Amino acid sequence: MASRNRRKQRWCPQPLTPLMEGPDFGMEDDEGNKKESSWEIIREWFRTQRNVPGGNSFSSSISLYGPNIPPAKRQDLRLLLGVLGCPLAPIPISDTPISNLHIRDIPLETSTAYYIIQQYLAAAGCSKQRRCAKNMYASGMVKLIRCETEISTGKSVRTMGSRTGENGCFVLWRMSPEMWSLELAVAGNKVVAGSDGKIVWRHTPWLGTHAAKGPQRPLRRIIQGLDPKSTAGLFSKAQCLGEKRIGDDDCFVLKVAADRAAVMERNEGPAEVIRHVLYGYFSQRSGLLIYMEDSHLTRVHSAENDTVYWETTIGSSIGDYRDVDGVLIAHQGRTVATVFRFGETSMEHTRTRMEEIWRINDVVFNVPGLSGDSFIPPADIFDTAPTVSP
Numbered sequence: 001m002a003s004r005n006r007r008k009q010r011w012c013p014q015p016l017t018p019l020m021e022g023p024d025f026g027m028e029d030d031e032g033n034k035k036e037s038s039w040e041i042i043r044e045w046f047r048t049q050r051n052v053p054g055g056n057s058f059s060s061s062i063s064l065y066g067p068n069i070p071p072a073k074r075q076d077l078r079l080l081l082g083v084l085g086c087p088l089a090p091i092p093i094s095d096t097p098i099s100n101l102h103i104r105d106i107p108l109e110t111s112t113a114y115y116i117i118q119q120y121l122a123a124a125g126c127s128k129q130r131r132c133a134k135n136m137y138a139s140g141m142v143k144l145i146r147c148e149t150e151i152s153t154g155k156s157v158r159t160m161g162s163r164t165g166e167n168g169c170f171v172l173w174r175m176s177p178e179m180w181s182l183e184l185a186v187a188g189n190k191v192v193a194g195s196d197g198k199i200v201w202r203h204t205p206w207l208g209t210h211a212a213k214g215p216q217r218p219l220r221r222i223i224q225g226l227d228p229k230s231t232a233g234l235f236s237k238a239q240c241l242g243e244k245r246i247g248d249d250d251c252f253v254l255k256v257a258a259d260r261a262a263v264m265e266r267n268e269g270p271a272e273v274i275r276h277v278l279y280g281y282f283s284q285r286s287g288l289l290i291y292m293e294d295s296h297l298t299r300v301h302s303a304e305n306d307t308v309y310w311e312t313t314i315g316s317s318i319g320d321y322r323d324v325d326g327v328l329i330a331h332q333g334r335t336v337a338t339v340f341r342f343g344e345t346s347m348e349h350t351r352t353r354m355e356e357i358w359r360i361n362d363v364v365f366n367v368p369g370l371s372g373d374s375f376i377p378p379a380d381i382f383d384t385a386p387t388v389s390p
Contacts, residue, residue: 076146077144077166077186077187077189078204078206079146079339079352079354080144080146080166080186080354080356081144081184081186081189081191081204082204083312083314083337083339083354084144084314084335084337084354084356085184085191085193085204086182086184086191086193086202086219086220086221087219087220087294087314088200088212088217088218088219088220089217089218089219089220089223089234089278089294090217090256090257090258090276090277090278090294090296091215091217091234091256091257091258091262091278092215092216092217092218093177093178093218093230093233093234094233094234094236094237095233107239109239109240109241110237110238110239110240112240112252113235113237113238113239113240113254114236116240116252116254116282117232117235117236117238117254119282119287120228120231120232120282120287120288120289121228121229121232122287123286123287123288123328124228124287124288124321124327124328125228125323125326125327125328126228126229126232126327128326132229133325133365133366134175134365134366134370135173135174135175135365135366135367135370136172136173136174136226136227136363136364136365136367137171137172137173137174137362137363137364137367137370138171138172138174138226138360138362138363138364139169139170139171139172139360139361139362140169140170140358140359140360140361140362141167141168141169141170141358141359141361142167142168142169142170142184142186142356142357142358142359143165143166143167143168143356143357143358144165144166144168144186144354144355144356145163145164145165145354145355145356145357146163146164146165146354147163147353147354147355148160148352148353149350149351149352149353150350150351150352150353151350152347152348152349152350153347153348154346154347154348166186166187167186167187168184168185168186168187169184169185170182170183170184170185170221171183172219172221172222172226173367173370173374173375174222174227175370175371175372175374175375176197177218177222177227177229177230177233178195178197178216178218179195179196179197179372179375180194180195180218180219180222180375181193181194181195181374181375182194182219182221189204189205190205191203191204193219194375194377195216195219195375196372196375196376196377197216197375198216199211199212199377199381200212200216200217201377201378201381203378208380209377209378209380209381211377211381212266213265213266213267213268214262214263214265214266215258215262215265218230218234220294220314223292224289224292224316224318224330224333225288225289225318225321225329225330225333226329226330226360226363228289228327228328228329231280231289234256234278235254235256235280237256238254238255238256238280239254239255239256240252240253240254240255241253241254241255241279243284244281246281246283246290246291247290247317249283249284249285249286249290250283250284250285251281251282251283251284251290251291252281252282252284253279253280253281254279254280254281254282255277255278255279255280256277256278256280257275257276257277257278258275258276258277263275263276270300270301270302271298271299271300272298272299272300272301273296273297273298274297274298274299274309275295275296275297276294276295276296276297277294277295278292278293278294279292279293279294280292281293286321288321288328288330289318289330290317290318290319291315291316291317291318292315292316292318293313293314293315293316294313294314295311295312295313296311296312296313297309297310297311298310298311298312306343306344307343307344308341308342308343308344309340309341309342309343309344310339310340310341311338311339311340311342312337312338312339312340313337313338313340314335314336314337315335315336315337316333316334316335316336317333317334317335318330318333319332319333320332320333324363324365325365327365329360329363330360331359331360331363332358332359332360333357333358334355334356334357334358335355335356335357335358336353336354336355337353337354337355337356338351338352338353338354339351339352339354
């Protein structure tokens, strides 16, 4: 009955604080007091790193959320989960079937990419599938690793930090490219994200529930070898940039990017999204996607008229493809993310590097009983929506 009542709600995207495609921290302190904007909290986090005695704030082997842990250490895990937990792809998945594209009507770079994607679908076994899967379930393990932070003052550069990690697990449900749900638990903290096909949302213990601005975009985890058809749909109108060697494989490089109008929709307050681009590297030997990298650049204007840029780069090695009901699914990978902060005129910069090692334990297609009701957004998406004045 509760499910039916919730279905009667009027669903419409609200101008809430969007998912930050990069580090974002809590808007409240431990006592529940309101703090400044998330971007100001990010700056405070980097200031904390600069002031650490001896240049190493990660020597303790105690859990990040154990007793008497300083707030700075809690923010380390928030940074990891904020960047690597549930990032989104830069563009929506095309709803035009890739087989319906007319090669003669598109540029050479796009027609070449179309051919590469056709080979990818064949290599993954999608061309041989007798029927499309109605839905999918996947579970796996992750290890989030905070590596190091490099701080440059313009005259000197110092690197601090050590490889400390936290283990976790995740569960992913997908009914269509636009309908998905993710639960990720690491070190006693759970990040939940999802999409009902209209609203993309995320809930964290420190920020609560927030909806994403801009076009409806897929979860990055889904397109990194877990759902070949969604990956193909994302790259259906890509440009082929040429070839590049990744490890022992010669690869074709495909590029997709959000257009200017789409990134402008994702602006929030002083934060302005400049670009978001994704590159896919498809092996010439196997035809499969073996590496993926995206770059997201944001410009933040402060009250002091300073301009600071934040560039988040996420690169994922994808491998261990295994047959699941006739489709090759990537079961293992490693993701390295870099958050680079630099000014418009200052020589100072800060670069933080973090890592995720992930493994898929189980994949099941056509799960009985999974329906659209499984992807209804949390009620507080509507309850906390601000009132818009006429």
